[in-house]
Amino acid sequence: MTKPLTLHPDRLFPAEPTVRDIARRLYAGVADLPIVSPHGHTDPAWFATNEPFSDPSSLLIVPDHYVFRMLFSQGTLLETIGVPTVDGSLTETDSRKIWHVLASNYHLFRGTPSRMWLDWVFSAVFGLDVLLDAETADLYYDTIDAALKTEAFRPRALFERFNIEAIATTESPLDPLVHHAAIRASGWGGRVVTAYRPDPVVDPEAAKFADNVRRFGETAGADVSSWDGYLAAHRLHRARFREAGATSTDHGHPSARTADLAPEDAAALYARVLVDATPEDAELFRAQMLTEMARMSIEDGMVMQLHPGVHRNHNAAVLARFGRDKGADIPTEGEFVDALKPLLDRFGTDPRLTLILFTLDEDVYSRELAPLAGHYPCLRLGPPWWFHDSPEGMRRFRERTTETAGFYNTVGFNDDTRAFLSIPARHDVARRMDCVWLAQLVAEHRLPEDEAHEVAHALAYDLVKKAYKL
Amino acid sequence: MTKPLTLHPDRLFPAEPTVRDIARRLYAGVADLPIVSPHGHTDPAWFATNEPFSDPSSLLIVPDHYVFRMLFSQGTLLETIGVPTVDGSLTETDSRKIWHVLASNYHLFRGTPSRMWLDWVFSAVFGLDVLLDAETADLYYDTIDAALKTEAFRPRALFERFNIEAIATTESPLDPLVHHAAIRASGWGGRVVTAYRPDPVVDPEAAKFADNVRRFGETAGADVSSWDGYLAAHRLHRARFREAGATSTDHGHPSARTADLAPEDAAALYARVLVDATPEDAELFRAQMLTEMARMSIEDGMVMQLHPGVHRNHNAAVLARFGRDKGADIPTEGEFVDALKPLLDRFGTDPRLTLILFTLDEDVYSRELAPLAGHYPCLRLGPPWWFHDSPEGMRRFRERTTETAGFYNTVGFNDDTRAFLSIPARHDVARRMDCVWLAQLVAEHRLPEDEAHEVAHALAYDLVKKAYKL
Amino acid sequence: MTKPLTLHPDRLFPAEPTVRDIARRLYAGVADLPIVSPHGHTDPAWFATNEPFSDPSSLLIVPDHYVFRMLFSQGTLLETIGVPTVDGSLTETDSRKIWHVLASNYHLFRGTPSRMWLDWVFSAVFGLDVLLDAETADLYYDTIDAALKTEAFRPRALFERFNIEAIATTESPLDPLVHHAAIRASGWGGRVVTAYRPDPVVDPEAAKFADNVRRFGETAGADVSSWDGYLAAHRLHRARFREAGATSTDHGHPSARTADLAPEDAAALYARVLVDATPEDAELFRAQMLTEMARMSIEDGMVMQLHPGVHRNHNAAVLARFGRDKGADIPTEGEFVDALKPLLDRFGTDPRLTLILFTLDEDVYSRELAPLAGHYPCLRLGPPWWFHDSPEGMRRFRERTTETAGFYNTVGFNDDTRAFLSIPARHDVARRMDCVWLAQLVAEHRLPEDEAHEVAHALAYDLVKKAYKL
Structure with missing residues (x-):
């Protein structure tokens, strides 16, 4: 017997009628605002080529580490759901079979944001009105597969249907940005910009670092054998990224450590890490580069984003067989007070710098x-991120930051996702949870309702545009 | 003037009527499920001999570190409540006098789980209907004392009345498990199993470690002078424990550190710690033994439990006068990501291993x-543990784990207690708080109510049986 | 168009009617209790001279680091709001202009406790009934400025109007306490006591430490060239402070580390730090001095307060230009379990010691x-402190401490402020939030309402008087 799938209009709103009514009123003012997505990992090729998405599982399961980490944690082998192996050995290729694995295990996602995002995609995007389970798996598969073959489900059509005002992808300096060029050349009006993520040429512990730096220099036409040439290459690539619409840089370091070395010490450090970096040299070089990036941001106006504190690819067996980014990233302790001091001592009060x-x-x-x-x-x-991009994560973020930092030192939501179809659902959750938080302040007479409306609008739209200069 | 003591049927449920109604419905489905208690410290002698409990204070105050730590923190000397001293010097032996100390200080427990558990024991087990205070102390004492002398309050009768399907005690490999044998030989149907807690022979910093290891070898008939013999002794004792019903092992290490040494390095380490362990050697040996225990769990199917992060016996004066486990254990910072990696690299994806x-x-x-x-x-x-075995502790646990780990990577509740009479109250609090959490998800349209009923049942009963193979 | 400013009688109470009703009843029992303020930074000169406060901005903006840190974080230069510079270079001196800066940026404080405190001051103290914004800035300025020129707004009149039973200021041993003497000599009945904060003569890293110690010895008439003489000087100054009403000492160390050195080692350490302290020696000396202070507290009955864990003056540029305590203090990680052990091993069970x-x-x-x-x-x-002196901070404090420590191991609220006019608002927030917490316990049948009334009274009044012996 199938069960109904519905998206309740009051979802995420507290049951208490007074608070719910206020939340509804606040949400009504922001529900339909355009989406500004300043940080994410959608593939610009989608919008450049506008080819149809191939099939349900390749779109919604195989690339989504939120989905396959949960399945894996309960005993599903990654081979079973078609995650590609490093050596090319066989994994499941039957999209319908993969879909059945999700369907049969869908109860595992109860209480998780993945369930909420997927239900939204199924209902709002594909019009399904029964719950996903083993019995409805084929109905789901056939419905989604058929839709994906239509014009209305091509990337650009969805982009427009989703009311996306602007979206940023993330590329390394080694990327030629051809898809962004193609998008601009196509005459299509969607705003898809890039962001400068130099980790592969900034982190001496990155795979093929020396080779990366060499190509980095070649493509910039800069002599990266010297520290000055290396910095010049950054300036040239940053300029190239800005021409492709970039307004921000993005830095995924193991820690938030920064440094402010004398130029000659930085040059010597660079010379060392090019050859063979000790762990301490690698950490120090990344630290120094954050300060260099801040200096360049002051020059060229790009906004910096720093998101440290992840032990990447923690599972050695999964890394060996399936490669990086397979749901085995685990957070670690953060430390910002000492770590940021060198950068802040140098540039912390410069009004031209924004560091998120x-x-x-x-x-x-x-x-x-x-x-x-x-x-x-x-x-x-920045907003509650990754594992905390969820109702409770958002609630904790506002509860713990607002009283000291206020609302105006935050920058609105970003989805940080490659799961394109879930983007509206993610922004909707953020808007709802911010309205819930504001509604509680109003109901407890901590903020007048007219001011809460202004704040809700700022959190959903104004702050992100201002912070990211979009 | 005495005050009434009542157990409100809606206790712990939120006041908001919609959420409360849902919570009531969910709770109705799990309130009367049998208790499965997979981890605790009840004394198997109680069930082996079925002797009556001696008196109110010896049962409910003297052995309960939750109770005497709070009294001590507000100036009550442990001597006053009869906690035995190491040197046998006199402490209070008049059970009624001890009872009066608790009665006169009962207000200190306002807002604590101890108050909730004790009130449940007083009301539901002993039928008292007035609040405990100085005025009602004698009524309490006489009522409880009289009840304890009856057949209905003997251990086995209470076990059956409490609807306990299975309970695990915790023993060290040095324990001959005679009480468990006696229980099985008695023909009584109650299921009381042991759990293998090898800390005294795994922790080189344990009291009398070398002597423990010697006895450990003797009772196993193994030559523990060598690393291989020591491991063989573990296998023999584990088999003995499995025969006494054990399905799990239990490890109370200072940290979660694991190691995966080459066999010859492990053997050399073992040889060193047998003689004189440096702190680092002791830590490394414990770390290595967790990986060895995981290896044996894969062989024999026993579930591992690891609960690190306590500074035991922090109060030097209390330790000297009253010995270990006298309410002076203080939590310390936890770290699992780096600590567990060696074990996980070795066995993390083996489907035969469960590590709680x-x-x-x-x-x-x-x-x-x-x-x-x-x-x-x-x-x-594992569930919110020890200091967090409380309504707010349980709320935080679900709020902070569900969105990333879901419900099905948790294993239901355990009481971890030697306070036998409070076991139903503790499980009841867990069931109520899980229903409250689920009711909030339902009320906020984050989970359909029929699915919430399934989850509530899983959290109260199914998951613990599955995880612990009970 | 101006907007109304009102203080809702139910502010901070949850919307849910059952809980709100209980909170109202509890609050009614404590709302009008006298204020006992055992820890703060009001200027005793105010009460000694009883001179009028000079102008609105000097009273409410320039000295309030909560206010100017938020303005600064959003781009307001400290010069613009008249924060004095170290070198005496010009900053804004026009009080009305400064007031306009706050008025134009008042939206930044939405959701912060500063907004709540300021609104209370504007409404309850000055009778304003429109919201502060650019349009009402002059009305505000004129109203407040006029009020400050009247007798009713002199410090002693406000002290009485605020129903302050006792207030403690904080002074260093280098302070001659002339204002406290003048207050006592004046015959005015307000109870203003001092507290002994020896950081400048205890912290070898304090500015001018050696000079401080020299003056410390001179004013005590003690020979501080020896360890024994230095300790004797503490005893003499502590006695002098007790004569000025002090019942407590106050210690603002970087960490909670304590030590219990042998006397000869302490004497040698003292000799070293007098000349040139390494960071480790400085930390060890502070650690040892906490234990010495505990010893003296046992002798003389003064209550110790320890508040570690702040990176003071984190912003190098602000420190250089504006000096210390300019809103750039950032919390750091706390550690108490190991840190306090030496002191606790020595004095932890002595019934004469209280360490908050x-x-x-x-x-x-x-x-x-x-x-x-x-x-x-x-x-x-101690209560939720500094950044956590806020509704959510107070909620978290009760949620996370009550179940393990109960209510009676807490000591009520303190305001820790130099913002005299906000003191009633701060205590009112604490009373309301404690009543909200208790109301939730009552509504969820975790505490009978009559007991909640007793606890509310204890938290608002009894516990602070008992703990601080006021």
Whole structure:
């Protein structure tokens, strides 16, 4: 017997009638605002070529680490759901079979944001009205597969249907940005910009670092054998990215450590890490590069984003067989107060700098991040990120940052996702949860309702555009 | 003037009528399920001999560190409540006098789980209907004392009345398990199993470690002078424990550190710690033994439990006068991501291993434990533990783990207690708080109510049986 | 168009009618209790001279680091709001202009406690009934400025109007306490006591430490060239402070580390730090001095307060230009379990000692502080402090400490402020939030309402008087 799938109009709103009514009124003012997505991992090729998505599982399961990590944690082999192997050995290729694995295990996602996002995609995007389970798996598969073959489900059509005003992808300096060029050349009006993520040429512990740096220099036409040439290459690539619409840079370091070395010491360090980096040299070089990036941001106006504190690819067996980014990233402790001091001592009060901080260590919200952002003019707090991009994660973020940093030292939501179809659902959850938080303040007479409407609008739209200069 | 004592049928449910109604419905489905208690410290002698409990204070005050730590923190000397001293010097022996100390200080427990558990014992077990205070102390004492002398309050009768389907005690490999044997030989149908807690022979810093290891070898008939013989002794004792019903092992290490040494290095380490362990050698040996225990669990199917992160016996004066486990254990910071990696690299994806993690550092719920358990097939999250076995502790646990790890990577509740009479109250609090959490999800349209009923049943009964193979 | 400013009588109470009704009843019993303010930074000169406050901005903006840190974080230069510079270079001196800066940026404070405190001051103290914004800035300025020129707004009149039973200021041993003497000599009945904060002569890293110690010895008439003489000087100054009403000492160390050195080692350490302190020597000396202060507290009965864990003056540029305490203090991680052990091993069970702990690291509430205070007779928990002196901060404090430490190991509220006019608002927030917490316990049948009334009274009045012996 199938069960109904419905998206309740009051979902995520508290049951208490007074608070719910206020939340409804606040949400009504922001529900239909355009989506500004300043940080994410959609593939620009989608919008450049506008080819149809191939099939349900390749779109919704195989690339989504939220989905396959949960399945894996309960005993599903990654081979079973078609995650490609490093050596090319066989994994499941039958999209319908893969879909059945999700369907049969859908109960595992109860209480998770993945369930909420997927239900939204099934209902709002594909019009399904029964719940996904083993019995409805084929109905789902056939419905989604058929839809994906139509014009209305091509990437650009969905982009427009989703009311996306602007979206940023993320590329490394080694990327020629051909898809972004093709998008601009196509005459299509969708705004898809890139963001400068130099980790592969900044992190001496990155795979093929020396080779990366060599190509980085070649494509810039810069002599990267010297520190000055290396910095010049960054300036040239940054300019190239800005021409492709970039307004921000993005830095995924193991820690938030920064450094402010004398130029000759930085040059010597660079010479060392090019050859063979000790762990301490690698960490120091990344630290120094954050300060260099801040210096260049002051010059060229790009906004910096820093999101440290992840032990990447923690599972050695999964890394060996399936490669990187397979749901085995685990957060680690954050530390920002000492770590950021060198950069802040150098540039912390320069009004031209904006540095947006993310964390996976919620413990630092009230202890470090809100006090730092509530003081330094350059600092802003990114939204609850990754594992915390969820109702409870959002609630904790507002509860622990607002009283010290206020609302205006935050920068609205970003989805940070490659799961294109879920983007509206993710922004909707953020808008709803911000309205819930504001509704509670109103109901408890901590904020007048007219001011709460202004704040809701700022959190959904104004702050992100201002912070990211979009 | 005495005050009434009542157990409100809606206790712990939120006041908001919609949520409360849902919580009531969910709770109705799980309130009367049998109790499965997979981890605790009841004395198997109670069930072997079925002797009556001696008196109210010896049963409910003297052995309960939750109770005497609070009294002590507000100036009551442990001597006053009859806690035995190491040197046998006199402490209070008049049970009625001890009872009066609790009665006169009962207000100190306002807002604590101890108050909730004790009130349940007084009301539901002994039928008292007035609140405990100085005035009602004698009534309480006489009522409880009289009841304890009756057949209905003997251990086995209470076990049956409490609807306990299975209970695990915890013993060291040095324990001959005679009480468990006596229980089985008695023909009584209650299921009381042991659990293998090898800390005294695994922790080189344990009291009398070398002597423990010697006895460990003798009772196994193994030559523990060698590393191989020592491991063989573990296998023999584990087999003996499995014959006494054990389905799990239990490891109370200072940290979660694991190691995966080459056999010759492990053998050399073992030889060193037998003679004189440096702190680092002791830590490394414990770390290596967790990996050895995982290896044996894969062989013999026993579920591993790891609960690190306590500074035991922090109060030097109390330790000297009253010995260990006298309410002076203080949690410390937890770290699992680096600590568990050696074990996980070795056995993390083996489908035969289950490793249940506990913590007293709530900070790691969302940062480390939920992401780890939401990825590794072998990992499961134990319930909110010890200091967090409380309504707010349970709320935080679900709020911080569910969105990343889901419900099915958790294993239901355990009471971890030697306070036998409070066991139903503790499980009842867990069932109520899980229903409250689920009711909130339902009321906010985050989970359909029929699915919430399934989850409530799983959390109260199914998951613990499955995880512990009971 | 101006907007109304009102203080809703139910502010901070939850919307849910049952809980709100209980909260109202509890609050009615404590709303009008006298204020006992045992820890703060009001200027005793105010009460000694009873001179009028000079102008609105000098009273409410320029000295309030909560206010100017938020303005600064959003780009307002400290010069613009008249914060004095170290070198005396010009900053804004026009009080009305400064007032307009706050008025134009008042939206930044939405959701912060500053907004709540300021609105209370504007409405309850000055009778304003429109919201502060650019349009009403002059009305505000004129109203407040006129009021400050009247007798009713002089410090002593406000002290009485605020129903302050006792207030403690904080002074260093280098302070001659002339204002406290003048207050006592004046015959005015207000109770203004001092507190002994020896940081400048205890912290070898304090500015001018050696010079401080020299003056410390001179004013005590003690020979501080020796360790014994230095300790004697402390005893003499402590006696002088007790004569000025002090009942407490106050210690603002970077960490909670304590030490218990042999006397000869302490004497040698003292000799070293007088000349040139290494960082480790400085830390060890501070650690040893906490134990010495505990010893003296046992002798003379003064209550100790310890509030570690702040990176002071984090912003190098602000420190250089504006000096210390300019809103750039950032919390750091707390650690109490190991840190306090030497002191606790020495004095932890002495019934004459009370040591009140504060933290800015909320993570240690449930992990370290509640378990420590729930065991050691000498330990008490100070209220949610500084950045956490806010509705959500107070909620988290009760949620995370009550179940382990109960209510009676806490000591009521303190305001820790120099913002005199906001003191009633701060205590009112604490009383309301405690009543909200208790109301939730009552509504969920976790505490009978009559007991909640007793606890509310204890939290608002009884516990602080008892703990601080006021």
